[in-house]
Amino acid sequence: MNLFETTLRLKGFPIREAKKRLQEIQQLSETEHQAYVHDARQKIFDFHLRENLFYRDFIGDALFEKWEDIPVLTKKDLQIPLKKRLSQGFTKKNSYTSNTSGSSGTPLFFAKDKFCHAMTWAVIIDRFGWFGIELDTSFQARFYGIPLNVKDYQKERLKDRLSNRYRFPIFDLSEEKLEEFLSIFRRKKFDYINGHTSSIVLFAKYLQKRSIILSEVCRTLKYCITTSEMLFPTDKFLLENQLGVPVANEYGASELDLIAFTNEKGAFQINTETLFVELLDDNDQSVPFDTAGRVVVTSLFNKAHPFIRYEVGDIGVMDEASTVKEPILKQLIGRSNDNAILKDGKTVPGHTFYYVTKSIVEEDGNVKEFIVEQTALDAFTIVYVSERELTEKEVKKANQSLTQYVDGDLNITYKRVEVLHRNQSGKLKQFVSKIDLIQEN
Structure with missing residues (x-):
C-alpha cells in the first residue's frame, strides 16, 4: 500500500x-x-x-x-x-x-x-x-x-x-x-x-x-x-x-x-x-x-x-x-524586491552585496554563514557567524570588492554573532533592507 x-x-x-x-x-x-x-x-x-x-x-x-x-x-x-x-x-x-x-x-x-x-x-x-x-x-x-x-x-x-x-x-x-x-x-x-x-x-x-x-x-x-x-x-x-x-x-x-x-x-x-x-x-x-x-x-x-x-x-x-x-x-x-537604494538614487539588487561578499569572506572556511543588512542609504552591516573575528586585512579586501562592484562611498561594518536569525519555516533571508523600518520610526 x-x-x-x-x-x-x-x-x-x-x-x-x-x-x-x-x-x-x-x-x-x-x-x-x-x-x-x-x-x-x-x-x-x-x-x-x-x-x-x-x-x-x-x-x-x-x-x-x-x-x-x-x-x-x-x-x-x-x-x-x-x-x-x-x-x-x-x-x-x-x-x-x-x-x-x-x-x-x-x-x-x-x-x-x-x-x-x-x-x-x-x-x-x-x-x-x-x-x-x-x-x-x-x-x-x-x-x-x-x-x-x-x-x-x-x-x-x-x-x-x-x-x-x-x-x-x-x-x-x-x-x-x-x-x-x-x-x-x-x-x-x-x-x-x-x-x-x-x-x-x-x-x-x-x-x-x-x-x-x-x-x-x-x-x-x-x-x-x-x-x-x-x-x-x-x-x-x-x-x-x-x-x-x-x-x-x-x-x-x-x-x-x-x-x-x-x-x-x-x-x-x-x-x-x-x-x-x-x-x-x-x-x-x-x-x-x-x-x-x-x-x-x-x-x-x-x-x-x-x-x-x-x-x-x-x-x-x-x-x-x-x-x-x-x-x-x-x-x-x-x-525582485530585495534591492538596495543608495544615496545617489541608484538601485542595486541585494543579491549583489551577498554574492560579492561571499566570494571574499568564505575563502578560508572561517565564516560559516552571513547576511547583509542595509541600515541607511550609505550604510551596510555584514552579520556573520565564524570561528574567529575577521582580520583587518580580510575586512579591507571585502570592502574593496564591494566598493568596486557597487559604489565607492559606502560605510560598511561587520558584526560577529553566535547564530543568525531564521524565520519560522527555517529560511534564511540573505539580504535585509532596514531603511523602510528606520524611516517609519
Missing part, C-alpha cells in the same frame, strides 16, 4: 486522477504541448473572469487581444481576506488552504481546489522520481524549521513519521548540534536529504572541517535536494564534495506549485505541465533569452483562486536552449 497517496485520497485529493492527467500532458508532442498551454491558460483566465468577483473587479471592463496585455497580479493586490478572493462554489472547507512563510514581506493566505492540489503533488512525485526517490518508501533527512508551540510541534512530528522522514530542526546550528546531526546519520539509513539550502551548506562546512564525506558515514545516502533558498555554484560544489552524492535543486512557491527542478541532465527545468511561466521586464513584456526578468506565473489548474500572470517576487534568466515543453531556467538570481 502507498500510504502517502492513500492519505491524500482520504483527505479528498484525487491523486490517481491527477497522476493520470499529468502523464497525458507529458506524452504530448512539442507542438501539441504548445497548443495545450495556450488553451489551458485561456480557459483558466476565462473561468476566473466569469466565476471570480475579485478577479473580475481586478480586470475591470478592459478587453485583451493578446495574453501579454493581461495585467500582472501582485501579492499587494491579494491583501484582502481570502474568502473575498475565492471563486463561486469554493469555500475554505471544500478547498486546500494555507499561507506562505512571509519571507518576502506579509504572509499570503491562499486556496487551491482539490484537483489542483493533487496535481501539485503529482508533479512533486514525478520530479523526485527522476532520481529514484519514492515519497512513501525513501527515508528522508529533513533540514527544516518546526513550530515551537506544543500543538503544532506534535502535529509536524506526526506528519514526519507518516511521511517516512526524520527532521533535523535548524534553529540551532551550533557545532555541538551539528555533531549530533552527524551521529544520527551514522545510525540511520537515510536515502536522501531535503531541506533549506543554507542549513545543509552549513552542515557540509562542518563535515569539511572534520574531513568527513557523509556518504561514507551513511552509505545508503543517494541524493540531496535543496530548496527555498539560493543555491550558488560554489555551494553546490561544496555539497557534492562533502555529502558525496549528486545535488538537485528545487524552486517552488507554496501558493502555486513546484516551478523548476533539476532534471537528469543537470538543467533547471521549468514546470510547464501545471504552470505557465514568463520572465517579464518593467513594462510586463517578455524578455529575451539570457536576460534577467521578473518571474510571473499562471496556475493552469487552480479554479478556487486566481493566480494569473502572478508575480512571484523573484528574478530569473531563461536559457537559450529552452523549448516550449522544456524551458530551462539558466539562473535564479534572487528576490
Whole structure:
C-alpha cells in the first residue's frame, strides 16, 4: 500500500486522477504541448473572469487581444481576506488552504481546489522520481524549521513519521548540534536529504572541517535536494564534495506549485505541465533569452483562486536552449524586491552585496554563514557567524570588492554573532533592507 497517496485520497485529493492527467500532458508532442498551454491558460483566465468577483473587479471592463496585455497580479493586490478572493462554489472547507512563510514581506493566505492540489503533488512525485526517490518508501533527512508551540510541534512530528522522514530542526546550528546531526546519520539509513539550502551548506562546512564525506558515514545516502533558498555554484560544489552524492535543486512557491527542478541532465527545468511561466521586464513584456526578468506565473489548474500572470517576487534568466515543453531556467538570481537604494538614487539588487561578499569572506572556511543588512542609504552591516573575528586585512579586501562592484562611498561594518536569525519555516533571508523600518520610526 502507498500510504502517502492513500492519505491524500482520504483527505479528498484525487491523486490517481491527477497522476493520470499529468502523464497525458507529458506524452504530448512539442507542438501539441504548445497548443495545450495556450488553451489551458485561456480557459483558466476565462473561468476566473466569469466565476471570480475579485478577479473580475481586478480586470475591470478592459478587453485583451493578446495574453501579454493581461495585467500582472501582485501579492499587494491579494491583501484582502481570502474568502473575498475565492471563486463561486469554493469555500475554505471544500478547498486546500494555507499561507506562505512571509519571507518576502506579509504572509499570503491562499486556496487551491482539490484537483489542483493533487496535481501539485503529482508533479512533486514525478520530479523526485527522476532520481529514484519514492515519497512513501525513501527515508528522508529533513533540514527544516518546526513550530515551537506544543500543538503544532506534535502535529509536524506526526506528519514526519507518516511521511517516512526524520527532521533535523535548524534553529540551532551550533557545532555541538551539528555533531549530533552527524551521529544520527551514522545510525540511520537515510536515502536522501531535503531541506533549506543554507542549513545543509552549513552542515557540509562542518563535515569539511572534520574531513568527513557523509556518504561514507551513511552509505545508503543517494541524493540531496535543496530548496527555498539560493543555491550558488560554489555551494553546490561544496555539497557534492562533502555529502558525496549528486545535488538537485528545487524552486517552488507554496501558493502555486513546484516551478523548476533539476532534471537528469543537470538543467533547471521549468514546470510547464501545471504552470505557465514568463520572465517579464518593467513594462510586463517578455524578455529575451539570457536576460534577467521578473518571474510571473499562471496556475493552469487552480479554479478556487486566481493566480494569473502572478508575480512571484523573484528574478530569473531563461536559457537559450529552452523549448516550449522544456524551458530551462539558466539562473535564479534572487528576490525582485530585495534591492538596495543608495544615496545617489541608484538601485542595486541585494543579491549583489551577498554574492560579492561571499566570494571574499568564505575563502578560508572561517565564516560559516552571513547576511547583509542595509541600515541607511550609505550604510551596510555584514552579520556573520565564524570561528574567529575577521582580520583587518580580510575586512579591507571585502570592502574593496564591494566598493568596486557597487559604489565607492559606502560605510560598511561587520558584526560577529553566535547564530543568525531564521524565520519560522527555517529560511534564511540573505539580504535585509532596514531603511523602510528606520524611516517609519
